Amino acid sequence: MRENIPKKIRFEVFKRDSFKCQYCGAAAPEVLLHIDHIKPVSEGGSNDITNLVTACSKCNLGKSNVPLDDKTFVMKSRNQLEELSERREQLEMMMQWHESLQDIKNQLIENISTYWESLAKGYSINENGLKIIKKLSREYTYDEITTAMDIAAEQYLKFDKDGNCTDESWNIAFNKINRICGTRRLTKDKxxxxxxxxxxxxxxxxxxxxxxxxxxxxxxxxxxxxxxxxxxxxxxxxxxxxxxxxxxxxxx
Ligand SMILES: [Zn+2]
Structure with missing residues (x-):
């Protein structure tokens, strides 16, 4: 039966159970640990991690004083495992959700940067500039930031004959964006x-x-x-x- 359970899953079960027999509490390396099926394979129990529990060889082979056929224990243990598994799944879901949020945020920052670069031709935004945009995007919406960019570009950017903006005006205009966002927020409310x-x-x-x-x-x-x-x-x-x-x- 043990051979049927892949090593990776066995390791997962041992880790989850802190390398302790879940029936008597004996721990590796004092005892040899086995994997026990809560619902036996003969009764249709699967090799799913929720149906597996760490057991020492004594308990697993039925030589222990702890009655393995005690249904209340099995049910309790099973419920705990299911809860654990549910929690783990929720954690994974949450991590995926955070990652997707991060993707959206990164996309937003990229879009805002691209927008500014289309207004202020001739230069691209460096690391420090990206940090500023990141900070802006935490406080203001895309609309607010790009509208402020429009205003900053119109008021402060100066262009050379090739249509590229000057280094100096680029810096001045870029540094005005934050304040324009703030002022517009204020004037929107009042x-x-x-x-x-x-x-x-x-x-x-x-x-x-x-x-x-x-x-x-x-x-x-x-x-x-x-x-x-x-x-x-x-x-x-x-x-x-x-x-x-x-x-x-x-x-x-
Ligand atoms: Zn045991």
Whole structure:
């Protein structure tokens, strides 16, 4: 009977059972281990791993005190084995699922890279660039990233007479993608943000001396939330030559 079970399966059963007799607990190498069929071959039991159990020679040959014909033990053992096997299958399924997810992710990163390379002709993305795209793809959707790429390309890429973009503009544009994604996400949730960003842009151009961009934005947001219209804010921005003008106008 033992000869019928391939070595590989025997090894699998021994490993699963930690090289211990499942009836009495005796372990290799103290005892010689056999493979026992839970449901005997004569009764149609298969060589499937769920029907096999590690047994020492004593137990297997029926010389042990543990009654092998005790149905409750056999059923319990069998249920455990089936559960083990089910768990193993589930693990395998999960691993396959993870792998397929990884494939999808890799494909996504490749598609995004290809998209950028089609916009920014003349250079391909290096390892570091791929890392950045990988990071982007964890946070943003394909649509969000490629739309940001469109915007970055249009605003920052400069091309030579052969239609290839310049090294410098490539880097500038590529490094803007992340911020464009973030800004667009923000303006999607709060449509007024787009206008507030624009008004801040006016301010930045108008105001002489030091300009605190994030403070300006939070002041504008605060004013908007308190009922100042975008039209009024735009007018204030256009009329401010110094930071103090801006703050005074907002306070009024
Ligand atoms: Zn035993």
């Amino acid at each position: 449509p007024e943000m787009k206008d507030l960003f624009y008004i801040r842009g006016i301010l930045k151009n108008k105001i002489r001396g030091h300009f605190d961009g994030s403070l300006a934005l939070s002041l504008l947001k605060n004013a908007y939330d308190n009922g100042v219209t975008l039209e009024e804010l735009r007018r204030i921005a256009l009329e401010s030559n110094y930071w103090d003008d801006f703050e005074e106008a907002l306070n009024r």
